[in-house]
Amino acid sequence: MIQRFFTYYKPHKKLFMIDFASAVVVALLELAFPLAVQWFIDTLLPGEDWSAIVSVSLGLLALYVISTFLQFIVNYWGHMLGINIETDMRQQLFQHVQKQSFKFFDNTKTGHIMSRVTNDLFDIGELAHHGPEDLFIAVMTFFGAFWIMLTINVKLALVAICILPFLVLLMVFSNLKMNKAWNKMYGEIADVNGRVEDSVSGARVVQSFTNEKYEIKRFKVNNQRFRTAKLAGYKVMSFSSSGIYMMTRLITLAVLVVGAWLSYHKQLSYGELVGFVLYVNVLFKPVDKISALMELYPKGMAGFKRFTELIDQDPDVQDANGAIEAGSLTGDITFENVSFSYDGKNPVLQNIDLEIRAGETVAFVGPSGAGKTTICSLIPRFYDVTAGKIKMDGIDIRELTKQSLRSQIGIVQQDVFLFTGTLKENIAYGKLNASDDEIEEAAKLAHLEKFIDSLPDGYETQIGERGLKLSGGQKQRIAIARMFLKNPPILILDEATSALDTETEMIIQNALTELAKNRTTLVIAHRLATIRNADRIVVVTEEGIAEQGSHEELLQQEGVFANLHRVQFQN
C-alpha cells in the first residue's frame, strides 16, 4: 500500500527533492543553534571582545535569515507537493468514475463518491506532504540532538532520555485507538453525505409526503453518530497530546534541576546548561511531529485505501481485447437466446429471441416491470447479457468498441437530464463540436424555435440548477434536438412522452416521427395510441415476449395486446 502511495510522487520528483533538501538544511541549522548559544555564553562573553560578539551576532542573523527563507520554501513547496498529488488523485478518480458501468452507479451512492473526492483526498494530500519529510526530519533531529547532548554531558543526556519509553508507550497506545476512531468517523461522514444527497435530490418527494420531520430525525441519527465517532478520536488525541506535553515539561524541569546540581559541582558550565535545556526542546520537538504524523498517517492511509478500492473496481462493461470499430451501422439488431439478471440471482429476461431489421420501427408494450427498459439497455451495452448474445449488423456487440457502438445509438427517456449551463450547451450535448447553424437546425426540427425566440437571452439562456426551469415538454424537446444533432442510425424512445399531457405529446410526437425517419427505432410506450404506426409491436410480459405482429394482427389474435387495448380505450 505504501509503495503504491509513493508512485504518486513520481511526477513531482523535483519538487519533492527541493522541499526535502530545504527541510534537511533547516533541521541542521536548528541543531546547530543551541551549540552556538553555548559557545556564545562560555567562550565569547568572558572574553569581552565586543567586536567579535557583534560579528558573531551578525553571522547568526544571516543564518536565521537563510533558515527563514528555507522554511518558506518548505512550507510553500511542501504544500504544493501535497496539493499536486491530491489534484492528480482527484483527476484519476473522476476519470475512473466516468468509465464505470451502470451497475456501479446502481450500487454506489453519490455521497460516498463525494466524500472520496473531498475529505479523503484532503487527508491524503496532507499525508503526502508531511509524511516522508516530517518523519525523516524528526528522526534526524532526534538522533542529532541526542548525540550532541551525549557529547556535552552523558549523565544529563541519560536523564533527558529516560522519559522516552513512556512517551513511546503513550504514543503507540493512542495511535491504535485513534486509528480505529478515524476509520469509524470516515464511515459515518460518508453516511451523512449519503443522507444529505438523498433528501436533497428527493426533496420534492419528502415535501409532498410532508416527511420533513422524519428526514430530520433520520439525519440527526447519522449526524450524532458522526459526532460521537469524531469526538472519540479527539478525546484520544487530546489525552495523548496533554500526556506528551506533561512528560516533556517534567523532563525539562528534571534536566534543569540535575543540571544545576552538576553545575554546582563544577561538572557543567552555564553555557552547557543553557545549551542543554535548549536541546531538550530540540529533542522533543520531533515527538510532537511524530505524534501529529501518527494521527495523520492512519487518516491519510485509510483515505488512500478507500481511494484505491474505488480505483481498483474495474468497470464490468469494458471493451474486449481487440474490439473493433463498428463502422456505420444500419441498425439490424438480433437477440439470440438472451438472458439477463441485474444481480446475478433474479432473472429479469430469459431466453429472449428477437429480430429487428434495419430501418424498422418496433414498439414494445407490456406491464411495467416486464423488462422493456432492460431489453433496450442491453443494446448499447449499459449492461452485458448474462447468457446468449446480441448482434448488431451480424456482429456480437461485445466485439465492438463501446464508443463506436454507443455513438450510433440515441436514447430519449422520460426524464431528461439537463446540465447546468446554457440552452445551447445543453442541445450541443448531442454533438459537442456542433456549429451554431447545426444547433439551430436541430432546435427547429425539435419544434423548439418559437420557445427559444421568446426568451430574452435566446440560446444563451442559463438553465438547470441556477437558471430557467423548463417544463417536461420543453425538456423533452431539448432531448429530441440532441438526437437530431447526434443523428444515430438507431433510436430508442423509452416512454419519451409518457409524462406529458396529450396536447404536448401531440406536438412532440410530430418531432419524434420526424426523428425516427430512416432509422431503426425502438419505441417503448404505454399509451397504445402512440404506437399505432409502428411496423411491428412486441408484447413483453414477465414471462418474456408474449406475442408480436402488426397492430391489426395483434388485435385479431385476441391475446395480451387485445386485452391491453380494450382496457385503455374503454377508459
Ligand code: ADP
Ligand atoms: P419495464 O421497463 O418493462 O417497466 P424494467 O426493464 O425497468 O421494466 O424492469 C424489469 C425488472 O428489472 C423489474 O423487476 C425491475 O425491478 C428490475 N430492474 C430494473 N432496473 C434495475 C436495476 N438497475 N437494478 C436492478 N433491478 C432492476
Ligand code: MG
Ligand atoms: Mg421502463
